[in-house]
Amino acid sequence: MTGKLTPRLIEEASSDGFIAAVKAHESSRAEPAIAAWGITLAGRLAVLTPAQRTALTEKVTEGGRFDSKVPWATLRSLVGLQLAAYRDEHGVAQPSDGDDGVRGPQFAAFRTHLGRQLAEYALAGSATI
Structure with missing residues (x-):
């Protein structure tokens, strides 16, 4: 998902099962993986x-x-x-x-x-x- 998500929106959408944390691929051991949010099938269906x-x-x-x-x-x-x-x-x-x-x-x-x-x-x- 792109754009700015407020902590409240993330909390509500994730508790409803509409989004889920997606772990990005690690590019090197020195850089930690960046967590992102992805829309779930339930989220897609809801819209x-x-x-x-x-x-x-x-x-x-x-x-x-x-x-x-x-x-x-x-x-x-x-x-x-x-x-x-x-x-x-x-x-x-x-x-x-x-x-x-x-x-x-x-x-x-x-x-x-x-x-x-x-x-x-x-x-x-x-x-x-």
Whole structure:
């Protein structure tokens, strides 16, 4: 996580299981490892809107492709959270859905590895929100 976190925010978020201490790699014996905070699956799940959570857990095929009825705004937000990515017909990642305003979306959205992990976590009922 980047940015400034107050001690109170760190205490609250870590006690709720939304963040966890991550030990950085030690570059040399002379330098101690630097502790950082990373967002947990529970933390990621907590920030999703109901529409994002539904799309991630229910509106996706076995192969990871999102249903065509998922709104573009929801897909775009999941891409921004790195929980989804657009791919062309060859499976190559694309920066957007390729909609040029004339032809409509050219690329399909798929769950990323992180998106699949989060969906499995949500479906397992590991989080209470």
